[in-house]
Amino acid sequence: NVSCLRWHMILTPRSQLKIFLLPSTGGNALLYAIEGERGQRWKSAQVTVNSPIPFGFAFEGLLMDNETNPASISLDDLELREGRCSDLGSCDFEQNLCG
Numbered sequence: 693n694v695s696c697l698r699w700h701m702i703l704t705p706r707s708q709l710k711i712f713l714l715p716s717t718g719g720n721a722l723l724y725a726i727e728g729e730r731g732q733r734w735k736s737a738q739v740t741v742n743s744p745i746p747f748g749f750a751f752e753g754l755l756m757d758n759e760t761n762p763a764s765i766s767l768d769d770l771e772l773r774e775g776r777c778s779d780l781g782s783c784d785f786e787q788n789l790c791g
Contacts, residue, residue: 696777697749698738699770703728707763708754711739716746723749728763738777 703709707728712720724739741747757763 702766706756714748
């Protein structure tokens with residue numbers, strides 16, 4: 693089965709986000725990793741998942757902040773749908789609002 697995991701995120705500097713696939717048979721596989729970026733804008737992201745067995749996800753955040761430089765990770769609008777992910781920013785307004 694092929695699925696598309698989509699989400700929106702804000703990562704401040706000195707933060708890291710990793711997403712792992714957790715197959716029902718055990719273990720894990722890294723699907724996505726990103727380090728913090730400058731700016732407080734929402735960024736769209738997605739990853740295509742191809743797994744013949746049931747699965748789950750684990751989101752791991754690492755904040756390397758200090759008193760003068762706090763770090764944070766914000767996630768919103770997580771969505772899992774059937775089929776491969778289309779290119780971000782491409783759409784026809786028939787099935788979505790283009791992110």
